[in-house]
Amino acid sequence: MSANPVPSSSSEGTYSLETSALSFPLVFRLSPLIRVTLLALYGALTVPLPFLPQVTGEVIPPRLLAIALAVGWLALYAALTERVTLDEEGIRVSYPAWVPKLFRKGWFLAWNDVQALKPRTTGQGGLVYYFLDRAGQGYLLPMRVAGFSRLVQAVEAKTGIDTRDVRPLSQPWMYLALLVLTVLLLLVDAWTISTALQQGFLG
Numbered sequence: 001m002s003a004n005p006v007p008s009s010s011s012e013g014t015y016s017l018e019t020s021a022l023s024f025p026l027v028f029r030l031s032p033l034i035r036v037t038l039l040a041l042y043g044a045l046t047v048p049l050p051f052l053p054q055v056t057g058e059v060i061p062p063r064l065l066a067i068a069l070a071v072g073w074l075a076l077y078a079a080l081t082e083r084v085t086l087d088e089e090g091i092r093v094s095y096p097a098w099v100p101k102l103f104r105k106g107w108f109l110a111w112n113d114v115q116a117l118k119p120r121t122t123g124q125g126g127l128v129y130y131f132l133d134r135a136g137q138g139y140l141l142p143m144r145v146a147g148f149s150r151l152v153q154a155v156e157a158k159t160g161i162d163t164r165d166v167r168p169l170s171q172p173w174m175y176l177a178l179l180v181l182t183v184l185l186l187l188v189d190a191w192t193i194s195t196a197l198q199q200g201f202l203g
Contacts, residue, residue: 022154025087028145033172035080037179042076044185051193078104084142086154091131093142109139111158117141117166126169143169 046069053060078099085092090110113133120128130138145151152163 022150022157024154025085026150026154028084028086028142028147028151030080030082030144031146031172031175033175033179034144037175037182038076038080039073040179040186041182042073044182044189046072047186047189048193051196055196075103082142082145084145084151086151086158091139091155107139109133114159114161117155117159117161117163122169127167128169129166141166 049069050062050065052058053065078095081096081099082104083094085094090108090113092106092108094106095104109131114131115134116132118130118132118138120130122128128143129141131141132138141155142151148168152166155161156163
């Protein structure tokens with residue numbers, strides 16, 4: 001997929017209509033379903049950890065464990081605060097000021113520097129897309145935002161790149177299924193801990 005700022009005459013009407021229907025700047029955030037699911041999954045996986053030392057006999061300082069769990073939750077939450085802004089000049093990915101730049105670094109790419117949108121296969125078999133600038137540097141297209149179809153429509157309007165085949169990395173039903181499984185895991189955690197307390201296995 002390479003940039004083609006000047007559309008052909010057969011698509012000029014559609015291209016102009018799409019451009020006029022968009023009002024910049026546009027702001028996109030990570031889908032609430034994804035944020036809730038991942039935070040809940042983190043909770044489901046870590047809730048049992050404070051009780052494990054009592055069962056296994058391992059000595060783990062409670063304060064150290066609490067700090068580790070808090071840092072892990074904060075790191076996950078920081079990653080989920082991604083904000084994508086599209087304006088007349090280009091596309092920007094940013095994070096709140098409290099997120100260390102060493103952990104999550106944003107970027108900006110001007111529309112007139114976009115040369116192509118190239119697909120790449122992930123290790124899990126999924127498909128992601130990278131913007132390529134004039135120097136050949138890649139910028140990952142945000143693919144988990146709410147309103148993804150509107151985002152790619154805006155990209156096409158500003159760059160002329162055909163985005164009809166660009167799809168989200170994961171469909172909403174996948175995260176919905178994961179959320180259901182996460183809730184079930186939380187219920188199992190609650191039942192297991194409650195039963196262990198009642199039977200005196202946990203102090």
